[in-house]
Amino acid sequence: MFCDLVGSTALSGTLDPEDMREIVRAYQEACAEVIHSFEGHIAQYLGDGLLVYFGYPRAHEDDAQRAVRAALGIAHAMELLNVRLRRERDARLAVRVGIHTGLVVVGEIGSGTKQERLALGETPNLAARLQTIAEPDTVVISAATHRLIERWFACRELGLHTAKGVAMPLQVYRVLNEREAVPRGFEASTGLTALVGRSQEMGLLLERWEQVKDGFGQVALLSGEAGIGKSRLLRELRERVANEPHIRWECRCSPYHQESALYPVIELFQRALEFARDDPPEDKLRKIEDGLRRYGLRDPEAVSLWAALLSVPLPAGFPPLNLTPQRQKQKTFEAVLGLLLALAAQQPVLFLIEDLHWVDPSTLELLNLVVEQAPTFRVLVLLTFRPDFRPPWAQRAHVAYLTLNRLTRRQTELMVGRAAGGKGLPVAVVQEIVAKTDGVPLFVEELTKMVLESGLLREQDARFELTGPLPPLAIPATLQDSLMARLDRLATVKDVAQLAAALGRSFSYEVLRAVASVDATTLTQSLTTLVGAEFLYQRGVPPQATYMFKHVLIQDTAYQSLLKSRRQQVHQRIAQTLVENFSETVQTQPELLAHHYAEAGLAAEAVEYWRRAGERSIARSANVEAIAHLKKGLDVLKTLAESSERTARELTLQVALGSALSVSKGWGDPEAERAFTRARDVPERVVVAVRQPLEYPALALR
Secondary structure: OEEEEEEOHHHOOOOOHHHHHHHHHHHHHHHHHHHOOOOOEEEEEEOOEEEEEEOOOOOOOOHHHHHHHHHHHHHHHHHHHHHHHHHHHOOOEEEEEEEOOOOOEEEEEOOHHHOEEEEEOHHHHHHHHHHHHOOOOEEEEEHHHHHHHOOOEEEEEEEEEOOOOOOOOEEEEEEEEEOOOOOOOOOOOOOOOOOOOOHHHHHHHHHHHHHHHOOOOEEEEEEOOOOOOHHHHHHHHHHHOOOOOOEEEEEEOOHHHOOOOOHHHHHHHHHHOOOOOOOOHHHHHHHHHHHHHOOOOOOHHHHHHHHHHOOOOOOOOOOOOOOOHHHHHHHHHHHHHHHHHHHHHHOOEEEEEEOHHHOOHHHHHHHHHHHHHHHHOOEEEEEEEOOOOOOOOOOOOOEEEEEOOOOOHHHHHHHHHHHOOOOEOOHHHHHHHHHHHOOOHHHHHHHHHHHHHOOOEEEEOOEEEEOOOOOOOOOOOOHHHHHHHHHHHOHHHHHHHHHHHHHOOEEEHHHHHHHOOOOHHHHHHHHHHHHHOOOEEEEOOOOOOEEEEOOHHHHHHHHHOOOHHHHHHHHHHHHHHHHHHOHHHHHHOHHHHHHHHHHOOOHHHHHHHHHHHHHHHHHOOOHHHHHHHHHHHHHHHOOOOOOHHHHHHHHHHHHHHHHHHHHHHOOOOHHHHHHHHHHHOOOHHHHHHOOHHHHOOOOOOO
């Protein structure tokens, strides 16, 4: 990868040499912060240029993808740097990046402090020539690189170009952005153990997919315990249909958002529309309008509905919805379903929702509509969940139920061999792994990796041998012990893993950086180590990167290793950081703040945010979620000492709870009556301190 600095007119003539040097240093630091997150590379600064070799000193199967991600990351880093430069110096920077893939010979030249590694061959020369073709702030790649990355990145063909010193014209492509869905962003294509023992289930899913392509929509419900391979089966299906024309919607429910109305749907569309946290409202609204227009959905009411769903404020003069909360929710469901129908009219749709055992009631309500109407359009709805979730849909011709069972002994042995890279393991080791994993694929994979990393084995030809007698308890008895043993071996990054686990199954670099007490370089190195150890999946590059724990059990292990006092400190720091730096999250996800404050032991703050979450849900006609929020607030309220302030807060919560219960279950509901009765019995002296009755004018205390 060759990156070249391009200065705008403002850089020449208005800045003295020292200013120029300082700006170049800022450019180099921004580039270094991006490329530092990628291991297995060497970088050289050549004046105002930067040459980075991916694949040396350590090679990866996805080095071409790493190079392109680094290039896009540098371009984005320049955007952020320019904000500061325009403000401080009335200057602007631009970069051009060229990438080519090929063989090189790497050698050491020079001596002493002047010694450096140099790559010889035409590959770096072609990369340098490509960057001269690029327009400022763009990334161009050769055909050789394009063949390796086209499934992961959207590109535009630029045709044939001649380059100085190159005899034949070069086929050149411009990289536009990283694709969201092919393959799935969080899961790298490398490091996956081949699928074992799921041929029957895969055959059924492929059969249903064929029916979808013929115009008959299908629903498949996939049940199985944690670690049994539900996500792995979905990945295999995605890879099997990757080369077929289709559209894919993917989202995942979250344990932190079980009462956040339509959370997985909102997250899906924010990602699809490429919302950035610092996007102004007008940019987000434009993205909504552009996205709907592509599918012939131009109705202003539709735009207003999507804006309300995604918490985008409408500008003055935009026609208001003027709908009751319940009617607005119904029309929002219709808008989502209408978009799905529009997509299915163009291509078959693969609609995946994982972890339905954490689904919020509103998303489940929306899924009822989708499942009911699925046979009428080209969609395969694939839902995964654990056995404790009871799906509300009856088994019908278009609805299939699949249960993933544990692997047999023979299948487990086969998976052990594949997890070991096809190299044979000693019989005693295989027997121990088989006995202690009980046929759960994740257990098999993790314990095999633990043994390979433990130092108990040495590689000999095409197999592994024990370095000595297999010691007692050499293999942990449980997966948690195994995961903890692996985490302990990564002692230098354990704190980062624990902090990340407190944030949730998935988290952004931006939030973790704001919460962490280490510098950016150390944090990036720690995350790279955790990704390399396969504790985390990574999408994008810092500071725009998003991470996800490979499995919730890995997150749980890291989280549970925190002492209670330390855990409370971490949650308090997270909550305070969100309040101070992430106002949009505070406004749109008050329940997340409530969770962190509750775990921090700060009851008063937790009650306040549970109240806000309840009010927000009521305003969105998500009354089931509102009931859950308000009940949690009342539970936490019980831990506070008696006071007039506590009594006032209880009145606020009880009135809101009574309202939500009445709408959800009817005015005669006994639970709603108890809530209003309790509110009526609140001492008269605190009534004046309560705002809530004004927000529910249709209600009166009996």
